[in-house]
Amino acid sequence: MKKETLLIFMLITLFVIMSGPFMVPVKADAASYQQLDFYSDGEQISYIKVGSYYFKQSSVSYASLCVSTQKSSGYKNTGIRSYGTEWTNGKYVFYVSSNAIYRYNLSNGKSKKIKSLSSIVCEYEYESPSFSISLIYGNYIYITRGCFDEWMNTTYMYNIKTGKLKKILKNCAIEVSYGKYCIGVNEYQTEAAPRKITLYKITSSGSLKKIKVLGENTCGQWVVNGKFYYTKYENGMKTMSLYRSKLNGSGEKKLVTLSSSSNYIFIYSLTEKYFLYYDGGSKRSYYF
Secondary structure, eight states, rough: HHHHHHHHHHHHHHHHHHSSSOOOOOOOTTTTTTEEOOOOOOOOOSEEETTTTEEESSSSSEEEEESSSSSOOEEEEEEEOOOOOOEEEEEEEEOOOEEEEEEEEETEEEEEEEEEEEETSSSSSSOEEEEEEEEEETEEEEEEEEEETTTEEEEEEETTTTEEEEEOOOOOOOEEEEEEEEEEOOOOOOOSOOOEEOOOOOTTTTTEEEEEEEEEEEEEEEEEETTEEEEETTTTEEEEEEEEEEETTTTTEEEEEOOOSSSEEEEEEOOOOEEEEEEEEEEEEEEO
16 A cells, blocks of 8 residues: 555544544534534644633643633633534533533533433443533433444433433434434444435434444545535545435435545545545545
8 A cells, every 4th residue: 555545544534533433613503512623624723612611621732621702812711622522502401520421601601510420331331431412402412422432432422401311322322413413323433435325304202213324335425505415435545425314304406426546545635516535545625
């Protein structure tokens, strides 16, 4: 394998190891929470505005979340470690730290522990679980629990209103969402490789109702202008087809099929009009 190709593949694999299946910033609908992920399509975002507040990362290693009421100045370090899995509605920031869910009040700058996650353990006693917030919708906070030696992600739901925490889906991690619909990845992997994804709908009780399997061999999913986009693969990662569907999974349409001239093909940036991708070690673009 050429050095350039190997480097790119290693970077993709490292991203998967650090954050699970490929993740992109979730677009918030009206009056909802927004994910404070400062990396989009491989590029760092300078700030995110939600409500009356501007958010950015500190420039030091192990970046912290900073907040201000002004875009260019007045940023205060919240003391929250910025992993890209923090969520805000412009009033509170919800985050996970030391195996507990915390709520940071933007008006007074104080954090409060609202739920311990210590009751959630891994199958093997020697292993400690990892936790992240994958989605907040209404009164429901969805937590992804990872246990490396189990090779499985599990989704839990915490009801802010009632204070109850429960397991709702095994072998699932929510990756992208819009409104009541979300896509969950159903396979735990530590390398860049296709996996199964399923479309779910959030019910009135906060459970996730399965709508349909979108693909058995996928690697990448996005929300663009209120529609889901996702890729399906054949021949490992050598042949890629890009699909688009409505939020409820209907109207699925294949947009294009591309074959790699090397070992793999992978989209790293997508819009409604074009996408950018790697063909082996070469960067390429495709316009619809």
